[in-house]
Amino acid sequence: METLSQDALNRAVIERQMLRERADLSALATIERLVGIQAQEPKSPYIGLWTRLQHFQPQELEDLLISRYVVRILLMRGTIHLVSAADALALRPLTQLKLDRELQxxxxxxxLQGLDLDAVAEAGRKILDEHPQGTADAGKQLKEFWPDREHTVLGNALRNKLALVQLPPRGLWSKSGRAICTTLEAWLDQEQHAMPRERLVLRYLKAFGPATVMDxxxxSGxxxxxxxxxxxxxxxVTFRNEAGKELFDLPDAxxxxxxxPVPPRxxxxxxxILLAHADRRRVIADDRLGVVVGGKPTVLVDGYVVATWSIAKDGTVTVDYIDKLPKNKEKAVAEECDRLRHWIRT
Structure with missing residues (x-):
């Protein structure tokens, strides 16, 4: 069985994530190809699409959110993702077991002990479908039925028990608001239907493979x-990584x-790309995982995390290097920062 080096795994995921060459695709097609985009920070999906696509502009994603072609919803690993409406309906049922375990x-x-969570969820559904609002606000109304419980606790139960969509303007580039929620079924007027787990694995491998079962x-959670x-x-097809673990992949991927060669991104x-594997060293060294956990935007050079970046209100992009790079590579990073600054201003 062939062994794939760390660099080989890196180049595979870089290619599939459209980070070697910006793709000529729509935002919706890209979101579906990537099986969603991490979206805890409202503007993150916009940067994630800009860095992957040739012609992306924020208005394209805003229109998709407003027209309900994409939604912001709690999904993989119990975190907010931006996914197509079709994927939301198919993926959300698969996450329920993990979200139930979190409540326990x-x-x-x-x-939450001693609380009938199904009854809380049903009461919360009626509230949120009739009047979309924050989960904590819905929790305050639920106290009418469970006066001995804290409204934040009741609201958190709704977050996990119901498939809740964060409604625009939350997630808009121009004016993101607070998280106002209603149920996925009410927002899309469709019922959930779980994607077969075989289909989920195949889509994962297409976007992130080669990968182990643990990856x-x-x-997915x-x-x-x-x-x-x-x-x-x-x-x-199967391979081994340098540690001898079995990797699976699609034959034609x-x-x-x-x-x-890989340009800075x-x-x-x-x-x-930083969270989708149990062994993340194909993109980021173990001793640098703190920058991801800390929620810092990162810089890839030659396919690996070498720095973090931030942007000021005036559009200035600042890079904080973890590694000392040759001047020509720092120049290439600076040019990519200039592209981002120009894109934001236009």
């Missing part, structure tokens, strides 16, 4: 995917030469 073991678990579980990979094995906070 998370920070609110003790304060797919890390990205799902467990027991080994049986899914085994069922798909006849359709897949791109696996570029490890020496393939600016990534937004929590970009999925």
């Amino acid at each position: 073991s998370g920070p609110f678990a003790k304060r 797919a579980q890390q990205w 799902l467990t027991k995917l080994a049986e899914v990979f085994d069922a798909l094995r006849p359709q897949l 791109p696996r570029p030469d490890p020496e393939t 600016l990534l937004p906070e929590f970009d999925n």
Whole structure:
């Protein structure tokens, strides 16, 4: 079985994530190809699309949000993602088990003991479908039925038990507002229908492979995917990584030469390329994971995280290097920062 080096894995995911060469695709097609974009920070998806696409402008994504072709919703790993409406309906049911486990073991678990969470969810659904609002505000209304519970605790239960969409203007480039929610079914006037787990794994590999079973579980938050990979094995090819772990991939997926040149790229906070594997060293060294956890936008040079960046109100982009780079590479990073500054101003 062929062994793929760390650089080979890096170039594969860089290619599939459209970070070697900006793609000539629509924002909607890109969001679906990537199986969503991490979106805890409202403007992150815009930067994530800009760094991947040739012609992207913020208005394109704003229009998709307003017209309900894409939504902001709690999904993989219990975090906010921006996904197509179709993917929201198909992916959200798969996350429910993990979100239920969070309620049983998370920070609110003790304060939720003895509470009929299904009853809370049903009461919350009626409130949020009739009058979209923040979950804490809905929690205050739920206290009428559960007066001995804190409204923040009740609101958090709704966050996990219901498929809640954050409505525009939340997530708009020009004027993002606070998180006002209603249920996915009410917003799209459609019912959820779970995507087969085999389909989920194939889409994951297309966007992030080659990958181990643990990588797919890390990205999705799902467990027991080994049986899914085994069922798909006849359709897949396998490799080993440098640690000897089995990697799965689609036969025709791109696996570029490890020496393939890669230009500098600016990534937004929590970009999925940094979070989609159990072993993240294909993009970022273990001792640098703190910059991701801390929510700092990062800079890729030669495919790996070497710096963080920030932008001031006047549009000035500042880079804080972790590594000392040759002058020619710093110049290339500066040119990419100039492109971002020009894009924001236009």
